[in-house]
Every structure is written in structure tokens, then in C-alpha cells.
Amino acid sequence: MIIKFRFKSFHQKNFKSFLPKILQKINEMAINTKGVASLPTQTLRYTVLRSPHVDKKSREQFETKIYNKLLILSFDLNNELEKQKVKLLINFIKNSSSGLNFKITYII
Numbered sequence: 001m002i003i004k005f006r007f008k009s010f011h012q013k014n015f016k017s018f019l020p021k022i023l024q025k026i027n028e029m030a031i032n033t034k035g036v037a038s039l040p041t042q043t044l045r046y047t048v049l050r051s052p053h054v055d056k057k058s059r060e061q062f063e064t065k066i067y068n069k070l071l072i073l074s075f076d077l078n079n080e081l082e083k084q085k086v087k088l089l090i091n092f093i094k095n096s097s098s099g100l101n102f103k104i105t106y107i108i
Helices: 011-031 080-096
Strands: 002-009 031-047 059-074 103-106
Touching: 002 080, 011 031, 011 059, 011 080, 031 080
Parallel strands: none
Antiparallel strands: 002 059, 002 103, 031 059
């Protein structure tokens, strides 16, 4: 079975502080991992009028960046010990991921 974790954040510092902790926990638990992959950064740009009444040429522009990372884990469904390890890892990620949005995908 393969589990994919897709992490999203507005700040790249969140990844620099959080991902080493996850990788250390994975190494301690001896879970098979394919590694962490960087996904393309999404850039969203907004243009807003400065004045609502006149002077349409006067505008402000804003930009937000969304950083993405992908973590892939693989384990055996028949082994109860590995199932428990993965459950513990998922709970660790859920409880300690402040400032990160993540999505978990299971592939059998």
C-alpha cells in the first residue's frame, strides 16, 4: 500500500522546520519512504483599484505564493506492526503540523 502526503503552506519556513522532524520520525520507526518531492509553487496575483470612484489607472497589485511538497510512504498491509507504525506517524503529523495544510491519499 502507498500513502501520499501532500503538504501546502504559504511560508517556506514551515517546511524547513517541520519536514526534518517528520523525516527523523520516519527513520526512527523504520518506515519505507520514497522521499520528499518539491512540487511547483503556485503564484496567485490580484489587482485592486486604489480608489473606488475615479482614477482607474491607479491600481495596487498583490501576490501570494503557495509552496507544495509531496511525501510518499510504502508499507505492507499484511503486517500488523507496520500498520501501527503508519497510524502513529499519521497521528504525529496531524497533531504537530501547525501552519501546514495536508491531504492524505491512499493507493492499494
